[in-house]
Amino acid sequence: MLRFSQLFLSMIFVVQLCGNISAAHAMDAEQQTSSISVISPQKKISKAESAKIDTENLEIGFFIGTLSVEDFGTNQTQGITAVYHLTPDYFAQLSLGRSDVGRATFEDVVEQDFLSDEDEKFNYTQLAFAYQIFHGRSFMGEKSKFNSHIYLVAGLENVEFAGESNTGFVFGSTYKVVTTDWLTWNFELKNHLIERDFLSNKKMTNNIEFNIGFNALF
Structure with a gap:
């Protein structure tokens, strides 16, 4: 117990x-x-600011390239252009171009000139519209990349050549590279479809042009 x-x-x-x-x-x-x-913790809320996005719709610049005039060979061409972007996918383009055309093939054969020096100038005034079919980026080297666009182009033009002034059609494509917020590069390939009456020989001619242009954005 x-x-x-x-x-x-x-x-x-x-x-x-x-x-x-x-x-x-x-x-x-x-x-x-x-x-x-x-x-x-000290909470400091930063003030939100709107992004500074460029809204330029106008491009003005110049171009230089080559123009192959049917029956007259290939020669240098140059001119000026103005582009107005109607929407992100469409733009209107006004171009003034000129090329000093050489002698025709048959002129060399017969050794005779049929055109004066003034008539050998191929001058055109062109109004065209473009539609964007592709857009993306172009790479130039490992670190350089630029926004780029491909457009289909078609329009009307007036051509003064061989002592005539004719209305024709133009169609082709444009490859546009936006290098900075104020400058673009433009690579154009187009066909000037003109009916020409030369030495009583009336026919539809295809005149191929390739040019490179530089446009400033405004």
Whole structure:
């Protein structure tokens, strides 16, 4: 009986001791928690600004290239152009071009000139419209990339050549590369379809032109 009483008292002492230890740990944890200060970060909200997007619709520039006039060989051509972008996919283009055409093949054969120096000038005034069929990026080297576009072009023109002034059609394509926010490169391939009456020989002629142009954006 005495042993049982001693064992019972020992158990009570152990339970009380464990309770005191737990209470001491809880008080220490509470003190540590109360001593911790929460630091709120300095929140600085930056002011949103609208992106500066260029909205130029007008291009003005010049071009230089080659023009192959049917029956008269290939010669240099040059001119000026103005482009107005109606929408992102369409633009209207006004071009003034000129080429000094050489002697015709049959003139060399008969060794006789049929055209005066003034009549050998191929001058055209052209109004065309273009539709964008592809757009993407062109890469020139590993780090240089530019926005680029491919357009189909068609329109009307007036051509003065061989002592005549004729209305014709023009059609082709333009490859446009936007190098900066104010400059574009343009590579054009087009056909001047003109009906020509030369030495009582009336026929429809195809005159192929390829040129490279540089336009400034406004």
